[in-house]
Amino acid sequence: MFITNELTPAEILAELIKGRRTSVGATRRFVKLKHDKDLVPHFTEQIDSILDVYKAYEMDAHDIQGIRDDGVDLLLRFDHDDVQRRVGLQIKSNDEFDQWAKKKLNMVEKLKAQYSAARENARVDYYYVLICADDRAHRKRVRTVCSEFKNFRHCTVIEPRDALGFYDMSPRDLMVRTTRLLCDTDVILRQALREADSVEADVAFFLTSLVCHAFFRGTCVEEENLVELWSQWSELAENGAKPNDHMADIFENLVDDGVLEFDRDRYVIDTAQLPSGLCALFFDLRVRKLESDTNIRDYIVGLLELKDRAISELEEDNEELDVDDE
Numbered sequence: 519m520f521i522t523n524e525l526t527p528a529e530i531l532a533e534l535i536k537g538r539r540t541s542v543g544a545t546r547r548f549v550k551l552k553h554d555k556d557l558v559p560h561f562t563e564q565i566d567s568i569l570d571v572y573k574a575y576e577m578d579a580h581d582i583q584g585i586r587d588d589g590v591d592l593l594l595r596f597d598h599d600d601v602q603r604r605v606g607l608q609i610k611s612n613d614e615f616d617q618w619a620k621k622k623l624n625m626v627e628k629l630k631a632q633y634s635a636a637r638e639n640a641r642v643d644y645y646y647v648l649i650c651a652d653d654r655a656h657r658k659r660v661r662t663v664c665s666e667f668k669n670f671r672h673c674t675v676i677e678p679r680d681a682l683g684f685y686d687m688s689p690r691d692l693m694v695r696t697t698r699l700l701c702d703t704d705v706i707l708r709q710a711l712r713e714a715d716s717v718e719a720d721v722a723f724f725l726t727s728l729v730c731h732a733f734f735r736g737t738c739v740e741e742e743n744l745v746e747l748w749s750q751w752s753e754l755a756e757n758g759a760k761p762n763d764h765m766a767d768i769f770e771n772l773v774d775d776g777v778l779e780f781d782r783d784r785y786v787i788d789t790a791q792l793p794s795g796l797c798a799l800f801f802d803l804r805v806r807k808l809e810s811d812t813n814i815r816d817y818i819v820g821l822l823e824l825k826d827r828a829i830s831e832l833e834e835d836n837e838e839l840d841v842d843d844e
Contacts, residue, residue, distance in 0.1 A: 523700055523701070524700075525700060526596060527568060527569060527572065527594060527596045528605045528643075530700070531565065531605065531646075534568065534692065535648075538683035539679045539680050539683050540679045540686070543654065545653040545678040547682065548652055548681075549612050553609060557648075557650050557685075561592060562582055564689075567689040567692040569582065570693060571696040588639040588640040589608060589633060589634070590608060590640045591607055592607040593605070593606055593640060604640065604642045605643065605645075605646070606642035607645075608629070608633075608636070608648070609650060610629075610647065610651065612651040612656075614651075615652075615655075618659055619656065625662075629647060629666075637672065642672075645673040647673065647674070647676065648676045649663065649675065649677055649681060650681050660677055690813070690816065690817060706795060709794070709795030710795035710818070711822060714822045714827075719824045719827040720751055720759070722822060722827075723754070724744075724747060725792065726818050727747050728778075728792065729796045729800050730814055730818075731743070732789050732792065733801075737786050737788075738787075739786075744785065748765040754825055755824075757832070760832070776791040796818070800814060
């Protein structure tokens with residue numbers, strides 16, 4: 519794949535840092551997470567996962583540092599149009615909000631001083647305040663921070679539900695979403711998406727799995743391996759998976775389409791019948807080493823957004839049944 523949307527790391531971060539909002543109750547987890555021990559190291563890892571995609575495409579002029587000075591906990595630096603750009607992240611823990619609640623700390627005054635130091639001393643172009651606090655216990659204080667900074671053009675306040683959503687995203691999910699944003703109109707990705715969209719999500723999962731199996735392990739596949747694939751799909755799709763008896767329909771369709779041929783006591787994959795776009799995507803990811811060999815399948819499944827499709831397809835099926843009942 520090629521990068522078709524030349525988004526900067528700052529633009530990718532802006533997309534992902536608010537991309538998966540959690541519930542208010544879930545933010546209670548922040549009570550146990552400490553600033554230096556948990557929050558700063560993990561947010562560093564999250565941004566590193568984003569930057570790993572840029573490295574895979576040989577765009578290495580960027581880094582993330584934990585400087586914890588000049589109003590900045592994390593500093594993201596990258597080159598754009600031959601100019602170095604800087605994004606500062608200030609992380610506020612639940613402990614600090616507790617101190618504010620006890621009137622031992624003036625959070626707004628402190629944040630404004632840190633923002634000024636970040637702009638003047640760390641020379642950041644953009645500034646994020648990540649509030650990592652119990653959103654129910656500190657709702658009024660969270661709103662106060664948002665209100666105080668709403669007119670700061672270079673600053674964005676990330677509320678607890680968004681901060682936790684970003685904190686909880688897996689490295690693979692971050693890399694997959696970054697790849698989709700950067701390569702959205704790439705010809706290989708578009709072809710693979712067309713092929714996946716032409717069949718049901720569970721069939722697309724099997725085709726992706728068979729591509730990886732054929733080029734890693736060989737073309738022979740035992741029936742028990744196919745049954746295990748169904749178990750993996752059911753676990754991945756969760757409520758989007760169809761009943762177990764649908765598995766037999768998938769096997770039959772793959773045989774009818776020539777992808778699988780039953781030979782004595784096992785199946786044989788006909789690589790000539792595998793979707794060309796999925797094959798091209800497999801080899802592209804293998805060369806770029808975005809994932810270890812054993813995880814390429816799951817990376818492709820993420821790029822194809824098969825889990826979301828499965829849930830959507832099931833909802834559509836249920837709606838049709840409701841209409842029929844009426």
